[in-house]
Amino acid sequence: MLVVSELVKRFGDTVAVDHISVSVPAGTIFGIVGPNGAGKTTTLSMVTGLLRPDGGSVSVHGADVWTDPAVAKRNMGVLPDRLRLFDRLTGSQLLYYAGTLRGLDARTVKRRSTDLAAAFGLEDALGRLVSDYSAGMTKKIALACAMIHSPRLLVLDEPFESVDPVSAVNITSILQKYVAAGGTVVLSSHSTDLVERICDRVAIVVNGRVLVSGTMADVRGAGSLEARFLELAGGRKTAEGMEWLHSFSD
Amino acid sequence: MVTQFLGLKLRLILNLFRRSPLQVVGIVIGLLYALGAAGVTVEGLAALRRVDPLLAGNITVTVGSVIVFGFLAVPLAFGVDHTLDPRSFALFGFPTNRLASALALAGLVGLPALFITAIAVAQVVTWARDPLSVLFASISAVVIIATCVLGARVSSSLASLLLATRRAREITTLIVLIALVSLAPVVAVLASVDWNRDGLAVLKSVADIAGWTPLGAVWSAPAEVASGNVGAAVLKLLISLTVVGLLWLAWRALVGWLLISSPRREGGTHYRGLGWFGRLPDSPVGAIAARSVTYWIRDARYHTALLAVPVAPLLFVIALAVAGVPGSVLALVPVPVMCLFLAWSTHNDVAFDSSAVWLHLASNAPGWADRFGRLVPALLIGIPLVLIGSPLSVAISGDNSVLPSLIGVSSSLLFAGLGVSSVVSARFPYPSVRPGDSPFAQPQASGTGAGLIQSVAFFAAIVLSLPALLFAALGLLNPGVHSWPLVTLVVGVGLGLVLLALGVLWGGRIFTRRAPELLAFTLRQ
Secondary structure: OEEEEEEEEEEOOEEEEEEEEEEEOOOOEEEEEOOOOOOHHHHHHHHOOOOOOOEEEEEEOOEEOOOOHHHHHHOEEEEOOOOOOOOOOEHHHHHHHHHHHOOOOHHHHHHHHHHHHHHHOOHHHOOOEHHHOOHHHHHHHHHHHHHOOOOOEEEEEOOOOOOOHHHHHHHHHHHHHHHHOOOEEEEEEOOHHHHHHHOOEEEEEEOOEEEEEEEHHHHHOOOOHHHHHHHHOOOOOOOOOOHHHHOOOO | OHHHHHHHHHHHHHHOOOOOHHHHHHHHHHHHHHHHHHHHHHHHHHHHHHOOHHHHHHHHHHHHHHHHHHHHHHHHHOOOOOOOOHHHHHHHOOOHHHHHHHHHHHOOOOHHHHHHHHHHHHHHHHOOOOHHHHHHHHHHHHHHHHHHHHHHHHHHHHHHHHOOOHHHHHHHHHHHHHHHHHHHHHHHHHHHOOHHHHHHHHHHHHHHHHOOOOOOHHHHHHHHHHOOOHHHHHHHHHHHHHHHHHHHHHHHHHHHHHHHOOOOOOOOOOOOOOOHHHHOOOOHHHHHHHHHHHHHHHOHHHHHHHHHHHHHHHHHHHHHHHOOOOHHHHOOOHHHHHHHHHHHOOOOHHHHHHHHHHHHHHOOOOHHHHHHHHHHHHHHHHHHHHHHHHHHHHHHHOOHHHHHHHHHHHHHHHHHHHHHHHHHHHHOOOOOOOOOOOOOOOOOOOOOOHHHHHHHHHHHHHHHOHHHHHHHHHHHHOOOOOHHHHHHHHHHHHHHHHHHHHHHHHHHHHHHHHHHHHHHHHHHO
């Protein structure tokens, strides 16, 4: 399980993450939704040990990420958003790299690479350079890299962005089986529909704060998650003064 | 539309100055340099007015051909100027003819156009001898400007079409670098000509040929008139007008083609197996080493750094040879210098990864493994270089007794240099070319002490190798005492290895402690 308490991150005068606390029990898929710039990626970067927080703590199955990184990071698989990959490697080389960096031996890595490639539909792409992949394929190979050492916790930042619907269904079922076996998933997404469909628990983050957090049924109440999200995030801004757009110039 | 395009081009040029003060200083220095070069050429052309028409013609044709060639070749070799790329206007729906002419006219605004205009006008001064010559020179001046401006646009558009793929760009980079390296023999051949005696004959034979080519015909026409060959002049003017016509047709066709073609996507080659990953141990350090070796082979940015390794000693040796250092000593210079540059080339390795280094953080890869793995390619090249290069150098120099010294000094520079690089790249990364960009591209933010870090990394390796260098010098000064070379060998290799180990461990501790800050640095780039 993952316990995040009182995380703070400031960039100059702006407070990007303002005392965020969440706790994710083992065996659940936890969704973080929020508008652009809400601090989702910043929070997940601190959770995974990629960004040093200004305050607060993160513990993964009892091990603190910032004081006991060896144990905490071994238990964690990471998919960051908008960070580069070593994309001059081929798909199979990148998987091998991710596996051996985690201390797996060559035989295990090769066996798991084959399985992961089949599960994500990447068999034909393994021999090509990752820099030649499409955005969706890059996302899938990065996801495979996050899973290769069979961690207890997966932290996935925007795992479904630019992934096609078939692959998305595929990834969802992989994650659901993983959770059924006792794994834990934390993911962030812009898509409230998707989070509503696959997550057991959810937190809505706006301006670096958790506005509401709990089981999906509690958070969404009687309506949909999207309705609740729009209500909390400040609602819809009606687009006034755009009438010229409807007067088509020829 | 043309005025708008000219305005856009002017605005783009003015925006060059809206950068950090240091970059503006660099641009101003470049400007002054270009102005100086143009000024000297203009002055020279004006001075040719009093020179015999045959000789003056030979000079203008040779220099002019080189200038036209430059306008055609530079965009092909050094990538494309993306401002005013026809593709940017694809969505505005301009008629192709108008767009092509507007873009060509916009090419007249800018430094290269200014430069060539000044020279074309100066060339009229050279031939201001009689009315007919002036007439031909004036027509030539217009044609020169048109050839250069259109030629540059055509070749930069061709470059953007042909070099759209990463692989093509990498290959071009390599070709340019190899061409630069192979220029050395050309320079040597040119230097061997006795210019006082044969210079004019060489110039004449070059000009005779170039004068009939698209590069030189336009410069040659007024020269022929001044020498009285009106027939040849008309013919040459026709050649040059045809060239401009063909360039225009090519430009018009390219604009049309660029407007409807989408940027090319590459199919990608299939690689089999794991490559170097299969050859090195399946541990973090083995994997990091395999990754580094793969990148040194595949990434053009590493190729540029690597090509400096053989080029630097070449320049060193030439400089020393000019200074009169005897050949027996010169032969000992290349191997240590190559070791120094090889070790130094790894001093900003983390910055080359860009944000991909997150994987090392997330995997909690041991700091020393990261540090050592990155040095493996340099060791794989450096150790054979020392073991094979040193006996070769000694054989050329003819003094067998210095072999241990040479190995000692070279190893010390290689190992100590790698130790220094290991610490520097973890503690003081500075912005470098981003993955996939041209190796010649400017880093996004330069001037953050990069020069200082580079010099410190370079001289620290030399300072740490001073013991080995000192003993080697004692050995050279006292040829009778045979123990100095052996002392140099032991001290050089031993101290070098100790410094390498210290550098890897210290750098590893820095990497572990500062890893999140390193990632933040790569994200700021």
